[in-house]
Amino acid sequence: MNTTVTVRLPDNLATSLDAIAKITERSRSFLIKKAIESYIEEQADLQIALDRLRDTSDTEISAEDLKKSLNV
Numbered sequence: 591m592n593t594t595v596t597v598r599l600p601d602n603l604a605t606s607l608d609a610i611a612k613i614t615e616r617s618r619s620f621l622i623k624k625a626i627e628s629y630i631e632e633q634a635d636l637q638i639a640l641d642r643l644r645d646t647s648d649t650e651i652s653a654e655d656l657k658k659s660l661n662v
Contacts, residue, residue, distance in 0.1 A: 607624075
């Protein structure tokens with residue numbers, strides 16, 4: 591099932607979107623969908639990183655110790 595969503599874009603962003611759509615032979619909808627998927631994944635990764643930073647039971651390792659463990 592698909593849901594229709596309407597957004598207003600500044601002219602310069604719409605122009606860039608149209609140019610990429612033409613070059614890639616993809617629709618605006620396809621590119622916007624991919625951009626939103628990418629943004630959501632990035633936000634999920636960011637949340638995981640923030641949660642780990644706040645977790646006091648999660649041990650930290652120095653860059654030097656990491657290099658040693660990787661034999662670098």
